[in-house]
Amino acid sequence: MASSSEELPLGRMVPPVPAGAKIPPEPPDVGARALSVASRLLAGATTFFFLGYIFAYFYLRSLNVEHLWRHGHINPNQALGAAMIACVVLSAALSVLGGRLMKSGSRSWTVPALGGVALGLVAVALQCLEYTRQHFGPTDGAYASVFCAWTALYLIAVLFTMYWLETQVASELRARRNPAPVEGDIRQADRLIAPGLDAAVFYWAFLAAIGVVTYVVLYLV
Amino acid sequence: MIVSPALGRGTRAAPETDGAAAVTPEPVKSFMRILSQSSKLGNPRAWAYIEWQHGGSNCFIGRRFELLGSGLSLFAKKLIGVTTAVAVVGALLGLYVAGWATSFPKEVSASAAPASSAGANLTLETVAAVGAKYSSHPSWVSYLVRTGGRWQRTTDFKLPANSVVSVTIYQFDSPTGLRNPFMSQVQGTVGAGAMLDGKPFNAIPPEEASHTFAIPELGVFVPLAGVPEEAKHPCEEAPCEPSTTDHRTITFSFRTGNKGRYRWQCFVPCAAGWYFGNGGPMQTLGYMDGFIDVV
Amino acid sequence: MSSRSEPVAEPNHARRFGLIWLAATVVATPLVILLIGPIMPPGKATEQAAGQVTDNTVLLGMATPVLLLVVLYLAYAMICFRQPKGAVLEGPAIRGDARVQTTWLIVTSALVLSLAVYGTLRLLSDDGAGSGSGPTPLTTPKGPKLPVQVIGQQWAFTYRYPTYGGVEVPHLVIPKGKMIELHVTSLDVIHSFWSRQLGVKADANPQVDNIAFVEANRVGAFDVRCAELCGLWHGEMFDHGRVVTPAEFETWIHQAQVTYGPATKALPPYSTTYLPEPTRRGG
Amino acid sequence: MTTTTAAVSTPQPAGRPLWRRLIGFNLLAAVILGVGGYYLGWFIGHQISGKSFAYQENSSENDVALLLAYVFGVVGFLIGLGFANYPVSRMLGRPASLREKEEEGVGRYFGLCTDHKVVGIQYLLGIGLFFFIGGVNAMLIRTELLHQTPQFVGPGQYISLVGMHGTMMMGMMTSGILGPFANYFVPILIGARRMAFPRIEALTFWLLMAAGFILTSTIFFGGFPTGWTGYEPLNDQAVMGMDSYIIFFALVGLSMCLLGLNMLATIITMRAPGLTWSRLPIFVWSVLATAVLMVLAAPMLVATLIMAALDRTIDTSFFIPGGGGSSYLFENLFWFFGHPEVYILALPGFGIVLELLPVFTRKPLWGYRLAISGMLGVSLLSFFVWQHHLFVSGINADLRPFYMLSTEIISIPTGFIFLCAMGTLWKARSTLSVPMLFCLAWVFNFLIGGLSGVFVSDAPSDTGTHGSFFTMAHFHYTIMGGLIFTFFAAIYYWVPKMTGLRFNERLAKLHFWLMFIAFNATFMPLFALGLKGQPRRVSEYASNLHALNVWVSISAFVLGISMLIFIVNTVYSMIFARVAAEQNPWRSKSIEWQIPHPVPVNNFEQIPVFDSDPYDYGVPLTVAGTQPASAGT
Helix, strand or coil, X not given: CCCHHHCCCCCCCCCCCCCCCCCCCECHHHHHXXXXXXXXXXXXXXXXXXXXXXXXXXXXXXXXXXXXXXXCCCCCXXXXXXXXXXXXXXXXXXXXXXXXXXHCCCHHHHHHHHHHHHHHHHHHHHHHXXXXXXXXXXXXXXXXXXXHHHHHHHXXXXXXXXXXXXXXXXXXXXXXXXXXXXXXXXXXXXXXXXXXXXXXXXXXXXXXXXXXXXXXXXXXX | CCCCCCCCCCCCCCCCCCCCCCCCCHHHHHHHHHHHHXXXXXXXXXXXXXXXXXXXXXXXXXXXXXXXXCCCCHHHHHHHHHHHHHHHXXXXXXXXXXXXXXXXXXXXXXXXXXXXXXXXXXXXXXXXCCCCCCCCCCCCCEEEEEECCEEECCCEEEECCCCEEEEEEEECCCCCCCCCXXXXXXXXXXXXXXXXXXXXXCECCHHHEEEEEEEHHHCEEEEEECCCCCCCCCCCCCCCCCCCCCCEEEEEEEXXXXXXXXXXXXXXXXXXXXXXXXXXXXXXXXXXXXXXXXX | CCCCCCCCCCXXXXXXXXXXXXXXXXXXXXXXXXXXXXXXXXXXXXXXXXXXXXXXHHHHHHHHHHHHHHHHHHHHHHHHCECCCXXXXXXXXXXXXXXXXXXXXXXXXXXXXXXXXXXXXHHHHCHHHHECCCCCCCCCCCCCEEEEEEEEECCEEEEEEHHHXXXXXXXXXXXXXXXXXXXXXXXXXXXXXXXXXXXXXXXXXXXXXXXXXXXXXXXXXXXXXXXXXXXXXXXXXXXEEEEECHHHHHXXXXXXXXXXXXXXXXXXXXXXXXXXXXXXXXX | CCCCCCCCCCCCCCCCCHHHHHCCCCHHHHHHHHHHHHHHHHHHHHHHHCCCCHHHHHHCCXXXXXXXXHHHHHHHHHHHHXXXXXXXXXXXXXXXXXXXXXXXXXXXXXXXXXXXXXXXXXXXHHHHHHHHHHHHHHHHHHHHCCCCCCCCCCHHHHHHHHHHHHHHHHHHHCCCCHHHHHHHHHHHHCCCCCCCCHHHHHHXXXXXXXXXXXXXXXXHHCCCCCCCCCCCCHHHHCCCHHHHHHHHHHHHHHHHHXXXXXXXXXXXXXXXXXXXXXXXXHHHHHHHHHHHHHHHHHHHXXXXXXXXXXXXXXXXXXXXXXXXXXXXXHHHHHHXXXXXXXXXXHHXXXXXXXXXXXXXXXXXXCCHHHHHHHHHHHHHHXXXXXXXXXXXXXXXXXXXXXXXXXXXXXXXXXXXXXXXXXXXXXXXXXXXXXXXXXXXXXXXXXXXXXXXXHHHCCHHHHHHHCCEHXXXXXXXXXXXXXXXXXXXXXXXXXXXXXXXXXXXXXXHHHHHHHHHHHHHHHHHHHHHHHHCCCECCCCCCCHHHHHHHHHHHHHHHHHHHHHHHHHXXXXXXXXXXXXXXXXXXXXXXXXXXXXXXXXXXXXXXXXXXXXXXXXXXXXXCCCCCCCCCCCCC
């Protein structure tokens, strides 16, 4: 029953990179545009993610089921909270400054950028320290649950953003020592560092704004 | 921006002239011809869906087949491949369906009553932890039924229709407390009461209840009082013998009504460790819930 | 076969299909409203159920022309707009028609907005039309109301009559002709009190008092089912209730107070929601 | 593992010994690291919370251990596939690159591959596999409903079956059309060489495969009793199988969000010159509308599931009334994701139908802008309608008029899609080939789905139908009738392009007619069953409904057989008959049929310049521009 099609040379479904194929390298601005759109979309997705917790906070507070929303003694440590949010805002400012310096062409932009990364990590450490000083755990009622979950997830987002910023700075430092080969699959891949940093700084500034909202809702309101 | 020279309009095709049955519109063919020449990127190997060709394909599946049946034609190899695949999927499917189908607890028929009354007897016991001998969840609370002279963990009983069933329950668990105190009253039994350790009762304090034996469709609700905390030697694990360990004995009888498959369950939140005590054993057939087949 | 030398003049499809559709609608819609309408569920046992039947009939009447339009058009297109055997003709290169689009937009918007307005009217005029309207319903019926509490727990409904000493019974019995104010709540997970014949459905949430109004106008039995997945015996969590005459109801309720006396004494005082211990999982 | 060197890595000499090929980042390493991660997570879980929670030694259930085991297992699986290579190399400052090291031959399909065409075919087979498992669950459900009391499986297992069927279908078919066909064809349709983020594209596929495996493993942990909606507090009360549901939907949510982000970035930034927004194919528009929903709705699901996981493990009380939480919170959060989710299922169906109709009616798409406004209208409005799932729950009952209004309004843009489909059929020269038959079946099925939607969106009428078989019939008509029929239309239409092989025509027609008739025979009676009072997800129903249930079960088995016919057709056509398909079998004028088969790795030798949309069919109108000479008025 081997039909005649056996001999018909059917091309491979999707051939791998054939030997000796001349794949034209891609100009970096295609990647640059994609990075900027992606950072804005990621900001949108992060907003909806934390919107779930903002909704949970105000919904459970308004319902106040059996008056179990928040006992008197459950209060987060205000000092450490303020320190944490200050570090977050300062780190975002430094990163934006780094972005501006990079755009204006000065080579010393990596210093504020690294400062931003460091301050971000300090903010994470401060919040973890605050967990130990707040005299309540996640099992002490609805407010405590929302507080612990929301701040913990915010820390994870901060850590991801610090990693993203660090990759841009590391690429810049490596590019200054030995620039990327011109004929890789992206022509002058190092020209992707600028848009990459721009995207990371935008996302970090956006996340810092979400951090301020988190701080106001959880610590002050 | 990559702007290729006017390569030929990508999709614009000259309008059909007189509906001629040109398989591919004229200008597009040129576009494709340019492409096909340029796509002579090395010699694309003829390649089947899964690489089974003669002549040393570098995919290890192909290589293994060559060792197997060097003389087999390509078609035979495909046939073997497909039949083995079908067999494997069929076996996995069979295992999967069998896993679901055998999830019913064994059916046990109540022992016939003594010749005098036409009904049946049912002897149950409720234990705090069923133990590794009876289940893979040793710490779960469970009912056991006495059949053939020994305790078995199944909750699927077969009872005769329109007859009186007299039930004896040995209760070994400590009290947990009823969620809805409405179930603390005996309902639906013959004589609207039951015997607790030999004394008749029609209700118990709700916090003393350890389990209930309830058949909602027949309206039967019987609360089972718990063994007090300070009992000297409570029964740790099934099978608990009434003779050796502290227990409460509850006896009652009810009328089975006409044929059907009625569910019965415990209404006390006795599954410690789950939200509102109603998870695990309370939601798994064969522990605290089951069926009564009235035949 | 070139398209220009068309042997027979192309029939006016628009007019022809319009007539077919109009004829079908004129025949089918009244038929549907008059024949199917009255037998639409949930029947006429209570005011709320009767309200839902008229609501369903109106919706059916509005949906039939739309159904006929698309189904007839599909059939018409499969018969008239086909590629002749063996030919490879192209259709006319029409890319849109502003007139048709705007009329379609206007007609669908009108149809849809009238549906929304009609639904709102039915909902408000019928005090929630038998559905659970939360602790503070938007509109409550005037006149005396008999409060009855429906308690959903894992895997049975029980019913409590606060104005008769808070007696709790396993089956719902309500008097004919009186407005019943059902307070539906749950002791553990989400259930949903659904009585098809009464036309009532109200979710039972823990710590929530979901109020639904029903006024029976016919004596008879009705069955009660759980309509929200609540665990192992969700499928078996059903029982049967009765609508009886007010006199029968009085004798029944007093008899129930006697038979369920011991249980009533052990019950907590009546409240719209119960936060029974243990609240946490420790067991 | 050496970092990604220059893109064009000359493939190793063909004769690499077998053992050498197995070392490195491939599926084998992934499975090994996955299992290793699973047991590591299990061990850590037992160390962390073995003693600290009272509920654990009573119930001998350790949810923390199972959740950590699943998470570590998935992370190990992804590291084994090689997904960690690029992030680590970027952390060390290495330059950005687009291609991972290429496997040879069939190995490309069993590992991390950054070629969007390979990922498209991987998706098609992966989604097909788990669609088959979901289908088997449906057959078991209908076997149980042959009898009015539980006989085949116990009521607890029955609810797990219903939950697994629903969860698998909703989780997998969400990227059922976007995964295979958008990944494969969107870059080609917009004249791009790749997706915006090739590695994220591969990541979304492998996340789904791990998720599907995790959901199927719930049977070893006792299944879960909550159905696909996972309502609290039953979610919190369930045995450990519930954790598989939570991790499954979290991975699906993550995969959906990344898929949407990748699609949007590609469509927005990588269109070829000349391809303006008004020349974009309508299928790409539906992909864009769906991707917007995916990017915004999926994170809300992940947030909700994290709350549910915390409630189950460390006793937070988001949803536990005893601790200050509320079951209403879960219902609101879930359905805020839930309704965009069901439009994520419907929109790709619109795109496929409106893309295929012009090809088979030989007419340009009628009302291109109307169809776009319809899709974007549905996409944006779907965030304002979620409480129509909660009409009888008692949650802000005073807002019901608003939600009735917003739900009715969303049927206006859906009506646009119908008008465009009917406009394209007007005076067409349609050939009834199999993809066309599936598209016409979509028109009929989605019509019934839409009209039954009118009943359930009306609050008083919803009182009788909520939570009953009527609602279940409604959403099966819109999802199975809407999405699965267009999924098969896309398969029969595009697989000849993807594989270069033609399906057997007779088997395909048999598959269609059997599926269409069995589908309607199965789900039309469910409307009646719902109105006669059969709730959803029950294994025991009233005895007077027995005959109708037997009828539905038998026609469901016939529907299963029609799916088997499709599988036989696939195996026969793709492995045995292997009849070569023509270059452009449907004489389509869209660009994906103009490029040769097999599609070269970077799609185009030179990026084409577009100067029209792909719907240039039909005899041009006369000078008057009103009607072609031949057609009457």
